[in-house]
Amino acid sequence: MDALTPTSVDSALSTAVLTAARAAKDAQPALARLHRGTKDRLLLAMADALVARTEEIVAANARDLEAADAAGMAAGLRDRLALDPQRVSSIAQQLRDAAALPDPVGEVVRGSVLDNGLELREVRVPMGVIGMVYEARPNVTVDAAGLALKAGSAVVLRGGSAALHSNTALIAVLRSVLADHDLPEDLIVGIDAHGREGVDVLMRARGLVDVLIPRGGAGLIRRVVEHSLVPVIETGTGKTHVLVDASADLDQAVEIVANAKTQRVGVCNALETLLVHRDIAGEALPRLAAPLAEAGVRFHADEEASAFLAESGTGAEVIPAVEEDWETEYLALDLAVKVVADLDQALAHIREHSTGHTESILTRDSVSQHRFLTEVDSAVVMANASTRFSDGGEFGFGAEIGISTQKLHARGPMGLREITASKWLVVGQGQSRP
């Protein structure tokens, strides 16, 4: 069986997950009635409770780490899983940060009085129940719960099985604070105990879950997108391009390309394919390569770029690019490099190979800049800036629940607004339609 095909699920498990989702749905109206002050007090109380119960949380995490070590988990994944008192404190701070953000609920998006006197307003309302499916990162558990709560929605959380004990402990703390405030605990529901099959059930819980947000690797996201009956917001994969145009300021370009590739490597807004205009490739490529080679970047270069890199004297490791390199999100110290004849070839390459996340042109030519910004059909399109700015925090959203690479509902970094819905209010004085 294809690993991405949902498994058939036994009915007890199915009932348990659907019961949990229904409990979240039934709990949500109690949250929808709260105003900002109450919601913020709740978030602050949750932050305090997490800090107060650090010992218990770290102990639960130790059980997950023990299992991870026994299973030989990779260092990077283990690091994302690990909690210590300082990390618990950072997680609590995420909730305090969420409390400081404006309430998206109730915002009037637009409004007018119609010719017939009807008062029309489109207002933001809670989404309802948000399903989050993510990997073994306990901080996401708290972050997602906090943002959903602030936005008036109940949340059904499914983190990676490797974080089962950590997530269970964190969710228990958050639920106890809900109970202390006379709110239904089922505003925050975890279904980690039901494993991978739990996700299959959640994906079919149409009518109970209003939106499903998968956060993680390409396989997880594809699986959810292809099999969910619940509407999905697709996040994440970033095969990100930077085009160094013929007119680029090379000093800036060297700095920006190094920043985009190496400032943080394993993230979706890191640079993955560098395109260089042929007219400056001979001068630019050796200069661009120097800091990258020093940082240990391996170049997967087309023939023309390979020649320039070989002559660069930077000692860069150059591997001939194969077709697959134009499609790969490395999330590592690897970079695909291609020399392009002109802007049209660059745009065509991006159109064919981009995942629609983030692309940037480095140029001093206003026509090239205009064409790039207009014609590239990605969530975030930049000029003369590092792709690493494609981020909800950097955009000033204060928090980010993921980066949408789909066109419906939300595109690009998603903050609190993007996890709300809207509705229309129409207030009349007795109008009937003629």
Place this chain on the structure above:
Amino acid sequence: MDALTPTSVDSALSTAVLTAARAAKDAQPALARLHRGTKDRLLLAMADALVARTEEIVAANARDLEAADAAGMAAGLRDRLALDPQRVSSIAQQLRDAAALPDPVGEVVRGSVLDNGLELREVRVPMGVIGMVYEARPNVTVDAAGLALKAGSAVVLRGGSAALHSNTALIAVLRSVLADHDLPEDLIVGIDAHGREGVDVLMRARGLVDVLIPRGGAGLIRRVVEHSLVPVIETGTGKTHVLVDASADLDQAVEIVANAKTQRVGVCNALETLLVHRDIAGEALPRLAAPLAEAGVRFHADEEASAFLAESGTGAEVIPAVEEDWETEYLALDLAVKVVADLDQALAHIREHSTGHTESILTRDSVSQHRFLTEVDSAVVMANASTRFSDGGEFGFGAEIGISTQKLHARGPMGLREITASKWLVVGQGQSRP
């Protein structure tokens, strides 16, 4: 096999539909580059061409009508299918109306300059390729093509098989105008010839089609929602409620309820369930029933409402309500009627039975009005107005492609804005992320 399960599709048909969708995707960038002036001239030329070729269109329609008559098509459906010169002229007018609307593409949704000098803008962009699946209404063919074109998107059209010849003729006219303007004809593609199986292929054309909008009966919409891999905007089913509160102005209520139920019967924003507060039920129900009974409305009433209606002397036809009545969108001269003890019971009834389309409270009590507007979780929530105002034209959108009853992306009447996507533009002056 369940009638709603996609059939397995032979590969020649599949290839043909996917080729059509890919052709639309490849054509779309040529449209995306056009500015409003050119798009509007195109729409006006299409309107002129439809009028000029009326004879050919009506002749094609006659073939569909002949087949419809042979198959004994119901009068209402036949009427929606039929074209004559005057109707062709109205259809052409829809295109002229679309030309008169502002261009949604390029609108700046929000923007700011960040602390680091990055200029940030969210702008509306074309969706890409819009798939429309609808029933045998030739006017929808032209309307959808025109609105998609104005919004910068290519369109793949699948109307009902009963309108095959009409749609083929209309699409041929529109495509010939595209060719006359040196634009790719495949901006408008019809797949009617591939029948019902064509829809199954279209639903799987992820990556070629950006959004699928089903417009029609509940069965069609459910089939698309449940089986589509392409993101869907769910439209339409309206189990619409009006609550006549204890404090309602009864003169207004009589007029509004009659308007909501009988001004036009077979539409999604027509009234389907009337809830009446117990405190005024004895006085209100006979008065509310009189104009409805005169219009031929049959009442499916709960026990309490039945008693009041029986005593009303209006000669109303009263049938005991069964559980199914609270769920049925009659689209006919039928009305479910229930007496509720208070606002809470009305809200609970709506929460359980509404399809989330449109609900209205008739009241003079500001607390009841506030609670109803806040607590009812539907696309459009009204006070003291007829549900028939839940409509893109009435909202001032100038055109309507359907009414969304889902929470993602668009909720309520959808105009040109709702069939666009957005992207973020970030213009820097050499910024790297610290």
